[in-house]
Amino acid sequence: MMTKREKNTQQPPLSGPATLADIARLAGVSPVTVSRAINTPKLVKPRTLEAIERVIAKTGYVPNLLAGGLASRRTRLIAAIVPSVASTIFAETIEGLNAELVSAGYQLLLGLSGYDLNRELELTRAILARRPDGIILTGITHMKETRAMLTGAGLPIVEIWDSTPSPLDTAVGFSHYDVGALVAEYLLAKGHERYAQIGANDPRARQRRDGFVSRLAGITTVEIPAIEMNSPSTFQDGREALGQLLDRGGGSLAVFGSSDVVAHGALTEAIARGCRVPEDVAIVGFGDFDFAPHTYPPLTTVRIDRRMIGTQAARSILRKISGEDVASMVEVDFEIVRRGSA
Amino acid sequence: MMTKREKNTQQPPLSGPATLADIARLAGVSPVTVSRAINTPKLVKPRTLEAIERVIAKTGYVPNLLAGGLASRRTRLIAAIVPSVASTIFAETIEGLNAELVSAGYQLLLGLSGYDLNRELELTRAILARRPDGIILTGITHMKETRAMLTGAGLPIVEIWDSTPSPLDTAVGFSHYDVGALVAEYLLAKGHERYAQIGANDPRARQRRDGFVSRLAGITTVEIPAIEMNSPSTFQDGREALGQLLDRGGGSLAVFGSSDVVAHGALTEAIARGCRVPEDVAIVGFGDFDFAPHTYPPLTTVRIDRRMIGTQAARSILRKISGEDVASMVEVDFEIVRRGSA
DNA sequence: CGCTAAAATGAAAGCGCTTTCATTTCCGGA
DNA sequence: TCCGGAAATGAAAGCGCTTTCATTTTAGCG
Incomplete structure (x- = not known):
């Protein structure tokens, strides 16, 4: 009792935010006990715990996780x-x-x-x-x-x-490669005269492209153009890329876009040019973004959770x-x- | 020299990642100097600095910001x-x-x-x-x-x-209130028979609604329905809300959606029902999301940077x-x- | 050359916690 | 009533840095 009173009495004006030691002093226990009350409450007697919690609530004490992390090596x-x-x-x-x-x-x-x-x-x-x-x-x-x-x-x-x-x-x-291959198969089944890939240049987009192109390479004899742009690819990128492909002329076109955004751009360009979708131009996106069901026509795409x-x-x-x-x-x-x- | 050698000799196997003290020992300086080399290099003599940097590079030392933050009170x-x-x-x-x-x-x-x-x-x-x-x-x-x-x-x-x-x-x-008011004015100028607001219920969306409704209240005598949904409001919310509004019957409708997403939904529903946009149904969104220029018809909206x-x-x-x-x-x-x- | 101020370095303390390890308190059974 | 072990608490050290403040070096100058 004596000790406790003394401690409370000599309590300084608490410069700065409260520390664990402050709480300990106010609750009349040692710092270790406060630490336990916070981290492993089961190890503390209910009465003590309650007293400590009261002090914590009253002071609005917020533990310093920097100190905690430094000491415990877990952040x-x-x-x-x-x-x-x-x-x-x-x-x-x-x-x-x-x-x-x-x-x-x-x-x-x-x-x-x-x-x-x-x-x-x-x-x-x-x-x-x-x-x-x-x-x-x-x-x-x-x-x-x-x-x-x-x-x-x-x-x-x-x-x-x-x-x-x-x-x-x-x-x-x-596997992005497998995604590309799957899309290739899907489009192959539809039977188009030309195939192309448009999209970004990050490693994963490239893998999708590779998968797409490889799967096709064995089947079609025609060259498979791939138009590449910086990540992230944009709507505008898609429009322009599809424009380029269309300008080259040729038969019906099947395109795999590296994201729904770029695919949406391509889709928009196709429609703007009066192409029939999916008959003249078929487009598959990637990502199944929120807007994909609401484009015109709705976007076929690859869904990932x-x-x-x-x-x-x-x-x-x-x-x-x-x-x-x-x-x-x-x-x-x-x-x-x-x-x-x- | 003697000191330095001794220190290097007695160097323990460096359990765990290197610390500032380790670097100091290896570089033959005191910990403070290493600290300065890292934080305030100008205070360290070029030769010393270089030596320390060499050791840091060799050991792959990564300072511990927990300790640093604890000591300096800046994280x-x-x-x-x-x-x-x-x-x-x-x-x-x-x-x-x-x-x-x-x-x-x-x-x-x-x-x-x-x-x-x-x-x-x-x-x-x-x-x-x-x-x-x-x-x-x-x-x-x-x-x-x-x-x-x-x-x-x-x-x-x-x-x-x-x-x-x-x-x-x-x-x-x-001010979201001002946004609502501005949209009200914009739509008022177009002259519609009915006005409505659809959107989320977070504080900011509510402010936009309030601004919209208040601005209108002085002008139109008609009640201004507001359909509210949880944040964030979705495309589907927008479709359903517009459906409700349309079902009520009445003249040409001007709607302010609390986000482009919900507005897009409303827009889609309007088109699906064969309404003329913007004549029969006018819709303004909020946010100027990426897709806004690409909806059908393109979405009029409020742009914020x-x-x-x-x-x-x-x-x-x-x-x-x-x-x-x-x-x-x-x-x-x-x-x-x-x-x-x- | 010697002196002084500036530049460079170092010693010691401490930031606010957690972790052993030691000690005290409590409780049920003999 | 006393004892042994479990439960509860505490003392001390230390996590890896930065911050004074003190000391040593260096350089400039008469």
Whole structure:
């Protein structure tokens, strides 16, 4: 009792926000007990716990996770690097990821690489400096410095949005090559005279192109033009690319766009030129974006559960963190959604 | 020399990642000097600096920002809470924000509130625990606990996407009420027999509705129906809402949708029912999303520079951090983009 | 050359927690 | 009533940096 009173009496004016020690003093216990009350309440006697909680509520104490993380070597932070968040494609992945992380008590540190591997490297460095408990990267293409830094850091890694037999650590995604091949088959079945691919130049878009072209190469004797543009490809890109293809003349045309956005542009150009869709020009997109069912005609496209990629990535990394076994490659489904454009 | 050798000799096997002290030992200087080499290189003699940098490069040392932040009380972290990132509207703001922050050496900690103020409160607590150098919130409506926690934390705050004479600290945005009023005026000039508003129920959407309705109330004698739905409002919501309005019968209809998505739905329903747009049904959206120019007919809408809101928010908060004066309210422009739908 | 101010470096303390490990308190059974 | 083990609490050290403040070096100048 004596001790407690003394302590309360000599209590300084609390410069700055309250600390764990302040709470301990006010509650008449030691700092360790407050720490336990917060992190492992079961280890604290109910009476004590209640007293501490009262003090915390009264003071509005917010624990300092920097200090906590430094001491415990666990930050409850998960970092994710995606190319962009404005281009829709990754936004839902982020949402899924975030939802899953938050419900497990983790927080998301977001990095935007803009499809630039150098920036990815810089981001990785900056992120590792915060000692996240895990990191999520988009794609399987990274600079060797990035790979080195990452593996050297010894934390769980999840690569998303692509499929690979040899991930850095774990991966969640699908084969873009197979997507391209599937679209090729789909269009082949429709029987067109010309085939073409238009789209972005990031590694995954290229894989889709390759899959598409390879599948076709064995069948058609005609050259398969591919028009490439910077990621992310835009509506305007699509219009222009289709214009070019149409200007070359020739028979009925089947086009695989590397995203719904670029496909929508192509579709619009086709309609504007009076082509019949899908008879004269057939178009398949990628992503099944929100607007895809509402274009004219509705866009046939490849659907991926973008949110699920985030969810699965979160689960993989959380399991990794808790030391459980995790499949090194989680395959995510895709399917062609058949609508009016092809 | 003797000292240096000894130190190198007794060097332990470096359990775990290298620390500042390790670098210091290897470079034959004290930890402080390494710290300075990293943070304020000008204070270090070129020769020494070079030696330290060599060691850093060789070891792949990544500073621990938790420790740094704890000691310096600056984390170079900025947190932002937005309702969602998948609904396009805030995604570009995040991109703008992030770009500006990164180039100033800061990192973004993202929180997604899902239009839920309780979640905003929880996020705020979790975020403050990481001691960010500043925090950015969406909107000016917060729970009182959130406000208390925020002001108590004594860090720079920027509220975005709304306008207010009394921000918590600083704000960047525009008056949604004025947007509604402007749209009302725009549609009034076209002369329709009925007016209606359809849209979400978040505070900002409501303000737009209020502005729209109030502006109209003085002019038209007819009741102005408002159909409300949960945020974010969807394409389907728009179709159904317009269907309801059309079912009521009556003369030519002018509708303000609370987002381009819901407006697009309404537009689609109007066309599907064979209405002439914009003669029978006129529709104005909000946001000028990517697809707006490409709907049929193209969507007349309200354009906001969403990215700029992020950029300005970043600037405000960075200035605040460096102690400069900052306007407590930064107004962002909006304008009606006239297309085919109204 | 010697002196002084500026430049460069270092020693020590401490940021606010968590982690052992040790100690005290509690409780049921003999 | 006393004892042993479990439950509850505490003491001390330390996580990896930065911040004073003190000390040493360097350079400029009469």
